[in-house]
Amino acid sequence: MAEPKRVAVLISGRGSNMRALVAQAKAYEVVLVASNKPDAAGLQWAREHGLQTWGHDSKGIGREDYDRILSAALEEHRVGTIALAGFMRILSPWFVQRWSGRIVNIHPSLLPKHRGLDTHARAIAAGDEVGGCSVHIVTExxxxxxxxxxxxxPIELGDTAAILERRVLAAEHRLYPAVLNEFVLR
Known part of the structure; x- marks a missing residue:
C-alpha cells in the first residue's frame, strides 16, 4: 500500500472541509482531490491552487463499478489515506474492504448519535444540549x-438547523485536519 501520508480528499460539492484539510496539512500531503461530480466547485478551487484533480460522474454506473474506477485513480496517484469531505455517495463493500482502515470521514454529529442525514435538525428536535462533529474510520x-x-x-436557544450547521462546520474545519495529521502517523 502507498504511503499513508499521501492523502486523497473525496468531495461532491464546494469542498469547504477539503480547503481546511489542504490549508492545515502538516503530517500529510493532499496529492489528489477527487469527485463524483466533475463540475463540483471544490475541484475548480483545487485546480486553481495547484492540486491534482480527478472527476468522474457516478450517474448511471453501478456502485462497485464506479468504486473500481475511483480506486484505480487513487492507486495511480499512490494514495495511502482517503479523507471523505462531503462525498455524498455510499461506498461499496468492495471499496471499503480494499481500503480498509485507510478511509476517514467527518460527520456532523457526536457519533454514535444521529447517524445519516439531517443531523442538526434531529439534534434540535431531540432536545440535545450539544451538537458537534466526529471524525471516524469508515466501515461498511x-x-x-x-x-x-x-x-x-452548544445548541443555543433559538437555533435552527441552518444556524447550528454553520457553527458545526466551523468546528469541522478545526477538528478534521488535526485528526488527519495524527491519523496518517499511525
Missing part, C-alpha cells in the same frame, strides 16, 4: 467506525 456500516476525534458545539 454507515457512520459506525471507530471515532478518532470529536468536537462539541
Amino acid at each position: 456500516e454507515l457512520d459506525a467506525g471507530e471515532v478518532l476525534g470529536q468536537a462539541e458545539v
